[in-house]
Amino acid sequence: MDRLLDDTDFMAEDPTLFELNAGGYDGEYYQNIPDFELDDYNHYKENEYTEDTRHLFLDEKHEMERRWEAELVRDLDAIYHRGRGTVAGTVVEPESLEARTPKKEPTKNRKRPAETTPLSEYIDTCQLCHNIYNELKNAGIPQALFAKCVLGRTQGTLSDTLKKPKPWNEMKPSGQKIYQQMYDWLALSVDERMAMLKEPLVKEEVKNDAPEPTKKRFVFSEMQKNTLDSLFKQERNPDQETKVDIAQQLNLDISQVNTYFMNARRRNRITGNDFKKVIE
DNA sequence: TGTTAGTCAATAAC
DNA sequence: GTTATTGACTAACA
DSSP, X not given: OOOBOOHHHHHHXXXXXXXXXXXXXXXXXXXXXXXXXXXXXXXXXXXXXXXTTHHHHHHHXXXXXXXXXXXXXXXXXXXXXXXXXXXXXXXXXXXXXXXXSOOOOOSTTOOOTTSOOOOOSOOOHHHHHHHHHHHHHHHTOOHHHHIIIIISSOHHHHHHHHHSOOOGGXXXXXXXXXXXXXXXXXXXXXXXXXHHTTSOSSOOOOOOSOOOOOOOOOOOOHHHHHHHHHHHHHOSSOOHHHHHHHHHHHTOOHHHHHHHHHHHHHHTOOOSOOHHHHHO
């Protein structure tokens, strides 16, 4: 008796054929495929083709492809010649299709949601951060855990990102990456999300040496901070001479003054993407 | 060489 | 205990 064929047998002949069945598909992909693929797949499943009858299925498929192409060309021609005196419904030979229509994107490399995707064309970072913030809160997932296991970053970085999302189109790919990671995580099933939270994204190095003593963080005195803040309100980007002067007056290192203005410029930048507006 | 963007990590605030 | 803030480090870039 003939061996019943499975999907891989047909895919060997035409790798794009059963893309649909290969584990999920996105809306864009679904819109791009001819309708007959899904119907044909069901038909194939119902009739259980064998090695001997494989050609029947493929012949049917190719015939339907030809019909679909002919219909497409006819439709395109009807649109193209509308109002130019051409008789509507003129059948054009399928061979001319390639020259007239853009090539369909090959489907075999199309990414699915569960995979590590390339950066999206656009992500609404404000809405995304709102969703992640609520998701973590509702599920009782600490920011530190999420940051470490899903993003490979620290809690502080995550908190800052969630509270002050940057507009997607104003970031470079390196900046977009953290939003893409959150976006991808949200696209997973609950089980998959939880599985990710079980281990750090980046394996920590095992150090044999004694741990380095924690570095004490410098904090500006109230007077230094107030003075710097009011100077920043007057001039966001003072010249080097002014900054040296400020450093001397406040008994600070020039690098500390430089860093202050650098951070202040960055953190006071108006992005038009105010998270509070979404939260409230 | 100076600036920017992404980030860490200490610690303040809740 | 968790989240928010912030001084500083680093790589990329002009």
